[in-house]
Structures are given as C-alpha cells and as structure tokens.
Amino acid sequence: MTSARDEPLLAVRDLHTHFSINAGLLRAVDGVSFDLRAGQTLGIVGESGSGKTVLSRTIMRLNLGNNVHTSGQARFDGQDLLTLPMSEMTEIWGQEIAMVFQDPMTSLNPVVKIGRQVTEHVRKHFGVSKKEARTLAVELLKSVRIPEAEVTIGSYPHELSGGMRQRVSIAIALACSPKLLFADEPTTALDVTVQHQILNLLGIQQSERNMAMVLVTHDLGVVAGRTDEIIVMYAGKIVEQASTDQIFQKTSHPYTEALLRSIPKTDQPSHTRLAAIAGRPPNLITMPTGCAFSPRCPYAQDRCFEEEPPLQINQDGHAAACWYQVGTAENQEAWDKNLAAGRLSTMAVAKGQIVDEVPTDLTTGSS
Amino acid sequence: MAGSGKAHLRDPESVLIRAEDLVVEFPISQGRVVNAVSGVSLDVKQGETLGLVGESGCGKSTTAKSLIQLPPPTSGTVSYLGTNLTSLDEKALRQARTDLQMIFQDPISSLNPRRKIGDVVAEPLRVWGPHNKDEQISQVDAMLEAVGIDPAIARDKRPHEFSGGQCQRISIARALVLNPQVIICDEPVSALDVSVQAQILNMLEDLKADYGLTLVFIAHDLAVVKNISDRIAVMYLGKLCEVSESNALYDAPAHPYTELLLGSSPVPDPTINLDITMVEEEDLPSPIDPPSGCRFRTRCKYATDRCAQEEPMMREVSQDHYVACHHPLVSVPEMAEVSA
Ligand SMILES: Nc1ncnc2c1ncn2[C@@H]1O[C@H](COP(=O)(O)OP(=O)(O)OP(=O)(O)O)[C@@H](O)[C@H]1O
Ligand SMILES: Nc1ncnc2c1ncn2[C@@H]1O[C@H](COP(=O)(O)OP(=O)(O)OP(=O)(O)O)[C@@H](O)[C@H]1O
Ligand code: SF4
Ligand SMILES: [Mg+2]
Ligand SMILES: [Mg+2]
Numbered sequence: 273m274t275s276a277r278d279e280p281l282l283a284v285r286d287l288h289t290h291f292s293i294n295a296g297l298l299r300a301v302d303g304v305s306f307d308l309r310a311g312q313t314l315g316i317v318g319e320s321g322s323g324k325t326v327l328s329r330t331i332m333r334l335n336l337g338n339n340v341h342t343s344g345q346a347r348f349d350g351q352d353l354l355t356l357p358m359s360e361m362t363e364i365w366g367q368e369i370a371m372v373f374q375d376p377m378t379s380l381n382p383v384v385k386i387g388r389q390v391t392e393h394v395r396k397h398f399g400v401s402k403k404e405a406r407t408l409a410v411e412l413l414k415s416v417r418i419p420e421a422e423v424t425i426g427s428y429p430h431e432l433s434g435g436m437r438q439r440v441s442i443a444i445a446l447a448c449s450p451k452l453l454f455a456d457e458p459t460t461a462l463d464v465t466v467q468h469q470i471l472n473l474l475g476i477q478q479s480e481r482n483m484a485m486v487l488v489t490h491d492l493g494v495v496a497g498r499t500d501e502i503i504v505m506y507a508g509k510i511v512e513q514a515s516t517d518q519i520f521q522k523t524s525h526p527y528t529e530a531l532l533r534s535i536p537k538t539d540q541p542s543h544t545r546l547a548a549i550a551g552r553p554p555n556l557i558t559m560p561t562g563c564a565f566s567p568r569c570p571y572a573q574d575r576c577f578e579e580e581p582p583l584q585i586n587q588d589g590h591a592a593a594c595w596y597q598v599g600t601a602e603n604q605e606a607w608d609k610n611l612a613a614g615r616l617s618t619m620a621v622a623k624g625q626i627v628d629e630v631p632t633d634l635t636t637g638s639s
Numbered sequence: 640m641a642g643s644g645k646a647h648l649r650d651p652e653s654v655l656i657r658a659e660d661l662v663v664e665f666p667i668s669q670g671r672v673v674n675a676v677s678g679v680s681l682d683v684k685q686g687e688t689l690g691l692v693g694e695s696g697c698g699k700s701t702t703a704k705s706l707i708q709l710p711p712p713t714s715g716t717v718s719y720l721g722t723n724l725t726s727l728d729e730k731a732l733r734q735a736r737t738d739l740q741m742i743f744q745d746p747i748s749s750l751n752p753r754r755k756i757g758d759v760v761a762e763p764l765r766v767w768g769p770h771n772k773d774e775q776i777s778q779v780d781a782m783l784e785a786v787g788i789d790p791a792i793a794r795d796k797r798p799h800e801f802s803g804g805q806c807q808r809i810s811i812a813r814a815l816v817l818n819p820q821v822i823i824c825d826e827p828v829s830a831l832d833v834s835v836q837a838q839i840l841n842m843l844e845d846l847k848a849d850y851g852l853t854l855v856f857i858a859h860d861l862a863v864v865k866n867i868s869d870r871i872a873v874m875y876l877g878k879l880c881e882v883s884e885s886n887a888l889y890d891a892p893a894h895p896y897t898e899l900l901l902g903s904s905p906v907p908d909p910t911i912n913l914d915i916t917m918v919e920e921e922d923l924p925s926p927i928d929p930p931s932g933c934r935f936r937t938r939c940k941y942a943t944d945r946c947a948q949e950e951p952m953m954r955e956v957s958q959d960h961y962v963a964c965h966h967p968l969v970s971v972p973e974m975a976e977v978s979a
Contacts, residue, residue, distance in 0.1 A: 319832045320803065419923045433696060463694035463859040468903035472915050490832050493905030497913040516909050534837040535907050536866040542885035543844065544866060548837035552802065 279350070280307035281452060281484050282331070287344035289323075289330045291337070296557040300326040302508035304344075310451065311482040313475075315495030315516065317531070318505035319553055324488045325374065327505075328454045330354075332371055333361045348452070366393040370445035374457040376437035379444065380429040386413070386440055387425025393448045412443040416473060417466075438462060442470065449481050456488040471498055492531060496520060504528045507554050507564040510583055514590040524592035524599065527565045563594070570615070571596045571606040643678040644953030647882040647961035651718070654682040655853055656706065656821065661715035663701045667927070674926045675701040676712065677877040683821070688847065688854040690868030690885065692861060692900070696926065698877045699857045703823045706855070707739045708732055719821075737767050740814035744826035746807035750798040756783075757794035760813045767817055782812040785849070786842060804835030808842070815846065823855040828863060840867055861904045865889055870959070873897050876934040877926055879953065883960040893962035893969045895939045933965065941966045 289301040301323045308314050316324050329336055331346045333353060346353045348369065353361065365371075373379050381389055387409040395405055406425065413421035416439040429437055438458065445453055455474065459467035475498060478485055487499055495502055495516065502519045504512040504527065512525040523529045533547040551568045554560055560567060566576040575595050585591040596606040643660075651657050663676040676698040683689045691699050705712040708724050717724045724735060743749040750759050760779045761768075768775055780790035786808040798806055807827055814822050824843070828836040844867065847854060858864045864871055864885075871888050873881040873896065881894040892898045902914060923938075924930050930937050936946040945965050953963045956971050 319834055417923070419925065464861065464903040464905070465694050465899060467905070475915050491905060492833070492907040496905070496907050496909040497911065498915070520907070520909050531833060532907055534834050536837070536840065536860075536862040537906070538862045538865055538889050538901065538904060540866070542865050542868060545844075546837035546841055546866065548841055549834040552804075552835075 280347075281310045281312075281349065282308040283345070283347040284331065285345040285347075287327065287330060287346065288342065289326050289336065290341045292339045292341070293557075298556045299508050299559065300556060301330060304503075304505075304508075304510055306503060306510070306513065308452070308484050308486065310484055311478070312501070313478065313485045313487055313499040315499035315502040316486060316488045316505060317490065317492055317495060317502060319490060319531075321553055321556070322505040323508040324490075324505060325456055328371070328456050328486065328488060332365070332369065332454060333358070334371070366445075366450070367397060367448045368450055369452045369454065370448065370450040371454040372438075372442050372445045372456065372458045374460060376441040377429065379441045380437060382429055384428075385425065386427050386429065386432070390425070390440065390443050390447060393444070397448065408447075412447055413440070415446070415477075416440070416443045417469060418443075439466075439470065442474070446477055446481075450483060452484045452486070453478070454486045454488070457490070458487075459494065460489070460491070467494070492520075492535060504531070507559065508556060509564065509593065510591070511565065511594070512592045513583070514588075514592075518588065518590045522588075522590065522599065524590060524597045525565075525594050526569045526571050526596070526598060526603075529598050530568070530570075565594075570610060571603055572615075573606050573609070643680075643878065643950060644963060645680045646953040646955055647879075648680055648682050649684070651682075651721075653684060655685045655687075656717065656719050656855075657682040658702075658706060658717045659715055661702060661705055661712045661717070663698070663705050663710075664713045671927055674877050674929055676705065677929070678715075679874070679877070679879055681872055681879070681882070683853055683855060685820075685853055686847075686851060687870060688856055688868045690864035690871040691855060691857045691874060692859060692864045692871060693874030693880075694859060694900075696876075697874045698926070699874055700825050702874070703741065703825055703855060703857055706823060707736055707741060709736075709741075737763070737817045738820045739823065740817065740819040740821070741823040741825060742807075742810050742814045742827050744829055746803050746810055746827075746830060747798060749810055750806055750813075752798050755795050755797060756788075756801075756809055757790075759798070759809065760816055763813065763817045778816060779812075782816045783809070785815065785846065786812045787838075788812065802835070804831050804839060807831060807835075807839055811839075811843070811846070815850065818850070819852070821853045821855065823857075825857045826859070827856075829858060829860070836863070843867060861889075861900055873900070876924060876929055878934055879963060880935065881960075881962045881964075882953070884958075887957065887960045891957075891960075891969050893956050893960065893967040894935075894964050895941050895966070895968065896935045898968060899938070933963075935964075 285305050287301055287304045291298040291300060304327060318324055330342055331353060342354060387406060390409045390412050391405040394400055394408060409425045410421045413424055418424050418436060418439050442458065459470050462470060474485065487495060489495060499516050502516050503510050504525060506527050512519065512528045519528065523532060530549045534549055536546055549568055554564050562577040562579055563581050566572040573596065581593045581595045583591050583593040596603045659680045661676050661679045665673040665675055667673055679702055693699055706717055711725055719735060724732065727735060757779055760782060761775050764775045764778060768778065783790040783793055788805060788808055828839050831839065846852060856867050868885045871883055871885050872879050873894060875896050880896045888897065892901055932947045932949055933951050936942040951963045951965050953961050954971060956962050956967060956969050
C-alpha cells in the first residue's frame with residue numbers, strides 16, 4: 273500500500289527504551305510504533321511519567337545516560353536514526369530535526385547573549401555575516417513576539433522571564449527551517465494568550481515550511497484542533513492512536529475517556545465536581561500484570577488483571593489497547609457489573625455518576 | 640482594564656478582606672520602576688473563593704503577596720477583619736499571618752528538600768502551635784490525612800520521594816496546620832497533570848467546606864478558575880479589567896481582554912473553531928512603561944482615541960458584574976457608572 277511517494281518522513285517501529293536502575297529495569301518506552309508524514313502534526317498525550325519525553329529523546333538520540341537500553345527503529349528520511357553514527361546525527365540536529373524542550377533553560381546557554389544563540393546554527397552552517405546574523409536574530413525574535421527584540425538580542429537568558437526564554441528557544445529551533453520539530457510541552461509554562469499564539473505561530477511556520485511536528489503535551493486541549501493524529505500514552509505504551517477527530521469523538525480507551533473527563537471546562541457551571549482519575553500511574557519497574565490501567569479503570573474485569581490487551585486497529589485506522597473498549601456493548605456490560613459489585617474506588621472516572629474518587633495516592637496503594 | 644475604581648467593592652462590613660488602591664512598584668536600574676500593581680482594589684467575603692486570573696507578569700502573585708504584606712504594598716491598604724494590616728508592627732503582623740496562609744505554584748521546590756515531611760508540615764507549629772510534641776504530631780497527622788496522604792508512610796520521607804501532586808497536597812497540609820481563615824493559592828495546580836489537578840481541585844473544595852475556608856485562587860487557566868471560584872477578578876498589566884460572579888463572566892464577558900483570554904483558552908474539543916491565524920504583531924507593553932489611558936488598548940481591537948487619553952473606571956454592567964472599559968462588550972445601564 274505504501275508507495276515511495278507517501279513514504280513517511282519519520283517511521284518509528286517497536287521502540288523500547290529501558291533504564292537499568294538499582295530497583296530493576298524501568299520500562300520508560302515499551303514498544304511504540306508510529307508514522308509521521310511531511311508537514312503533518314502528531315500529538316503525544318499522557319500523564320507525567322508516561323514516557324513522552326524519553327520517547328522524543330530516544331528518537332532524537334539525545335543523551336539519556338549510560339544505563340539506557342534502546343531497541344527498535346526510527347527511520348527519518350529513509351535512514352535509521354538509532355544506528356546513525358553520532359557525527360552524522362549532530363549534522364541532523366538543528367538542521368533537519370529540531371527540538372523545543374519542556375524547560376527552555378536546557379536548550380539555552382546561560383552565558384551567551386540571546387542574539388548569538390538564536391543564530392548559532394545559521395552562522396555555523398550558512399556562513400552569514402555578522403550584520404546579517406543580527407538582522408536575522410531580530411527577525412526571529414520578532415516572529416515569536418519578543419518585545420523590544422533589538423534590545424533582547426543583547427540580553428542573557430536569566431534576564432528573561434520563563435515565557436520569554438521559551439520563545440527564544442522556539443526561535444532557535446526554527447532558525448534552520450528543520451523538516452521535523454519535536455515540541456515537548458512547549459507551552460506548558462506559558463499563559464493562555466501566549467500559548468495560543470505560540471501554538472498558532474508554530475502552526476503557521478509549520479505550514480509555511482512544510483515542517484512536520486510532534487507536539488508532546490499532557491493537555492488534551494492543546495492538541496485538539498492543532499494535530500492531525502494523536503497518540504495517547506500510558507506507562508510507556510500507546511493505549512490509543514487515531515486521527516484527532518476520532519480520539520475526541522470516538523474515544524475508545526477508558527484512559528483517554530478518563531483524561532477527557534478530568535479536564536475542567538468553561539461550559540460547565542462553576543463548582544462542578546470534577547471526575548478525577550483515582551490513584552496514580554503504575555510503577556514502571558514492577559508493572560501490574562494484565563492491562564497497566566486496570567487498577568484505575570472503572571470497567572476492569574478479571575481478564576484485565578490477567579492478560580495484557582494488544583493494540584488493535586479497526587478498519588477506520590483507529591487503534592486501542594483495551595478488552596472493553598468505550599462505546600461497545602462489552603464496555604457497558606463491564607460497567608454495569610462493576611456498578612453492581614460496588615467497585616467504587618475507580619468508578620469516579622466513568623459516566624459522571626459516582627463522584628467520590630478515593631482522594632489519595634498513597635492510601636490506594638494496596639487495592 | 641486596565642482601569643481603576645472601586646465600584647465592585649462590597650460593603651466593608653460584609654467582607655473578610657478588603658484591599659484598596661494597592662500599588663506595588665519595584666525599583667530597577669536607572670531610577671525606573673516596574674509598575675507591578677497599579678491601584679488594585681478587591682474584597683473577599685468569608686467562605687468565598689475569589690479567582691484571580693490574567694497572563695504571566697500581570698501582577699497576580701504580587702497582588703496576592705501584598706495581601707499578606709510579603710512584602711507590604713508601596714501604597715494602599717489591606718484590611719482583614721477590620722484591621723489595617725499595613726499599619727501593624729512586625730509582631731502583630733506575624734500573628735495575623737497565621738490566619739492568612741499562602742501556597743505556591745511549584746509544589747516541589749516550595750518544600751525544603753532536606754527536611755522530613757513530618758517536620759515540613761509541623762514547621763508552622765514550632766512557633767505558633769501547641770508546645771507539646773505529641774499534640775504537634777497528632778495535628779500534623781490529622782492534616783496529612785485530610786489531604787489524603789497516609790502519615791505513617793509519609794512522615795519520615797523527604798519531598799523528592801513524592802510526586803508533584805503529592806507535594807502539593809503536603810504544602811496544602813502545611814498551610815492548613817495553623818487552622819487559618821484564608822488560604823491564598825498561587826497557581827497550586829498549574830504544574831500538575833490534569834488528572835492530579837482534578838484531584839487537588841476537588842480536595843480544595845472539600846477542605847473549604849470542612850474547615851470553612853476562604854480562598855484566593857490564582858491561575859492562568861480560565862476553566863480551572865471558573866471551576867473553583869465564586870467570583871473572579873481579571874487582571875491585566877497591574878490593573879483589574881473585570882470583576883464578576885463566575886458564571887456570568889463566561890456567559891457574557893464584558894471586557895475585551897476577557898474575550899481574548901476566553902478565545903485563547905485551549906478547549907478539549909476539535910470541533911470548536913480555533914482562531915489559528917491570530918498572532919499579535921506589536922510588542923507587548925511592559926509594566927516599566929505601561930500605556931496611557933487603558934493599559935489594554937495597545938492590544939484591543941475596539942480601542943479608540945478616548946482609550947489612550949482616559950483611564951476607564953470600574954462600573955456595573957449587571958448584578959455583581961463590573962467592567963473597566965470604555966467600550967464594553969455588553970450594554971451598560973445608563974446610570975450605572977459609579978466612579979470612585
Ligand atoms: N535517565 C533516566 N534514568 C532512569 N529513569 C528515567 C530516566 N529518564 C526518565 N526516566 C523515567 O522514565 C519515565 C518516563 O519519563 P518521561 O520523562 O519520558 O515522562 P513524560 O511523559 O515526559 O512526563 P512529564 O509529563 O512529567 O514530562 C519516568 O518514570 C522517568 O522517571
Ligand atoms: N522583586 C521584583 N523585582 C522586580 N520586578 C518584579 C519583582 N517581582 C515581580 N516583578 C515584576 O512585577 C510584575 C508582576 O509580577 P508577578 O509575579 O506578580 O506576576 P504574575 O501575574 O504572578 O505572573 P505569573 O503568572 O508569571 O506568575 C512582572 O513584570 C514581574 O517581572
Ligand atoms: S477495560 Fe480492562 S483493558 Fe480496558 S482499560 Fe480498563 S482495565 Fe484496561
Ligand atoms: Mg516530559
Ligand atoms: Mg505569579
């Protein structure tokens with residue numbers, strides 16, 4: 273089915289990233305596969321610790337420490353990034369693939385002036401003059417709406433607010449017009465108006481440059497309307513993967529459903545009780561048998577605690593890893609059974625019927 | 640607003656906290672000042688949750704801190720239960736602060752990493768609490784339990800052994816341990832996952848009911864603020880724009896800035912048409928040199944000459960809904976203009 277023409281820009285296959293730590297083997301990313309086409313946007317969503325950053329960093333070959341074990345493939349423009357010599361990989365960084373991090377300080381050098389940092393790659397790869405570099409730096413800073421860009425090029429990172437620093441790191445990422453941008457929570461630290469505009473800006477730059485983007489976030493609101501496809505991660509695995517519309521309109525995985533329900537919405541009256549997800553994500557070293565979400569899932573049945581559900585794709589290209597997918601008769605049955613059996617601790621997430629979630633992370637430890 | 644005025648303030652007898660004309664200036668180089676807060680007046684009733692919303696740098700934290708005099712405002716007054724906090728000496732102020740607690744945005748770094756959780760939560764008790772150690776411990780345990788942390792497990796651990804959500808619960812426990820009247824929550828959930836955020840918001844609502852707390856809740860997420868607040872004050876560049884009962888603010892925003900905020904707010908629904916082309920071009924104004932007249936005018940699509948010349952005053956647009964704008968988005972009853 274895949275002709276050379278629609279060969280994806282990035283094809284990730286069965287990617288695993290595990291860390292050996294004292295307590296054992298931590299499976300941060302555990303068998304992730306996806307395709308991303310030129311100019312497209314993929315959203316990666318999941319709770320803190322679900323493996324979003326490790327996934328991006330693995331593909332980017334960014335340092336994850338020496339206790340790391342990686343397997344699988346990440347083909348970019350036909351070559352597997354995971355086996356590329358480091359010297360070739362450094363050529364790809366910044367020029368072909370760029371990254372915007374959660375914490376802007378990780379990509380900024382504290383002792384180098386902003387203007388210099390913004391144009392570093394350009395100067396290195398295209399040999400522009402000092403004057404051109406200055407003009408370019410001002411332009412780039414303006415494009416990310418930095419006030420008084422002419423002044424800011426002479427500032428150091430610590431003189432800027434967190435929001436400003438993030439805009440600078442976005443300017444740096446865009447400087448070489450990469451084909452692919454990994455944006456890891458690029459707007460999490462910013463307020464809504466700036467977030468909205470930064471996301472707009474990324475979107476505009478993206479279509480102008482036909483740049484593909486992986487947008488990593490824990491906020492489903494950020495990816496709605498801004499991505500073509502979404503991957504929902506839970507405990508290092510993909511639990512649901514579909515077009516953005518399908519994720520929201522035909523939510524199939526109970527975890528995705530729970531995430532969506534837990535978000536406060538402006539069209540709900542104030543003091544609406546939120547449907548919090550009970551408990552917390554599993555320990556990635558001693559994972560529960562069966563479905564990783566089972567201890568928190570309102571639909572979980574015996575099978576869920578014993579057998580791990582595979583990621584199954586339907587004819588619409590919508591994939592989910594669950595034995596009792598939302599919207600099916602089996603799901604309704606599972607819910608009715610749990611309701612009758614009074615499995616209250618997890619039910620808060622479903623249907624909005626029973627709202628008293630078990631409030632604590634620690635006291636639910638042994639359920 | 641970016642305007643001033645006090646039309647939105649209620650009968651002083653009926654409120655717990657009343658802040659008038661708060662001004663906070665930070666001197667910086669070359670004799671210039673940051674006008675962080677420029678004439679903000681607000682009040683909070685007993686048992687009420689006041690939401691304070693606005694973008695980064697608009698002065699939310701500074702306003703909140705000036706309520707508890709940390710540091711005191713450059714000018715203006717804060718009265719708590721009728722006492723003017725700005726006139727108290729250091730000792731009386733410290734006593735008053737036991738009633739007014741604050742929790743901070745970054746849950747992990749706001750806790751001392753070297754201390755055990757039991758000690759972190761007990762800290763305020765060392766000065767103000769019972770001197771009996773056993774009583775202190777039982778008070779700490781009760782607070783940890785109230786925020787859903789098992790004291791037996793947590794007492795001897797240190798902050799880094801807990802998740803962000805758990806650290807935030809712990810800092811809430813610490814704020815509660817002196818049995819305060821008011822808790823000022825400075826972005827308590829901004830750093831947390833949505834799932835944990837929902838747990839904390841629900842918990843705050845429960846604690847508020849159980850302990851009869853009054854909350855000032857700061858956030859930049861409009862949906863979060865709406866969820867928890869009874870009344871909301873929208874802030875822009877050191878001034879208030881709009882003050883309203885929560886639901887009315889979202890049903891009929893009156894200030895162009897509130898409209899902008901609502902339009903920028905991420906909605907978890909792809910069928911909602913996003914304005915994905917809007918990127919403001921002009922430089923954002925700075926609190927060092929704020930615009931004349933209405934401070935929002937440089938970004939306002941409704942701005943006229945009047946907005947540059949005259950500062951709009953807070954006025955009533957409907958019951959318990961006030962706006963400081965020359966061209967509000969809702970019609971203003973003729974006689975409602977009350978200038979202070
Ligand atoms: N160098 C490392 N050594 C050991 N464990 C690690 C390392 N880096 C990450 N981890 C662990 O891998 C898991 C996944 O982490 P990751 O940072 O990818 O999560 P995330 O989904 O990006 O979360 P967040 O939303 O908080 O950024 C976590 O349990 C984390 O503690
Ligand atoms: N100690 C200080 N010295 C100089 N300027 C300061 C100081 N504290 C705050 N400011 C400035 O005052 C203004 C208001 O800051 P404040 O922290 O109150 O904003 P905020 O609304 O809480 O923003 P955020 O959402 O980013 O927390 C900002 O311009 C800030 O840079
Ligand atoms: S129903 Fe079962 S398989 Fe599906 S998410 Fe819940 S626990 Fe997992
Ligand atoms: Mg991350
Ligand atoms: Mg603040």
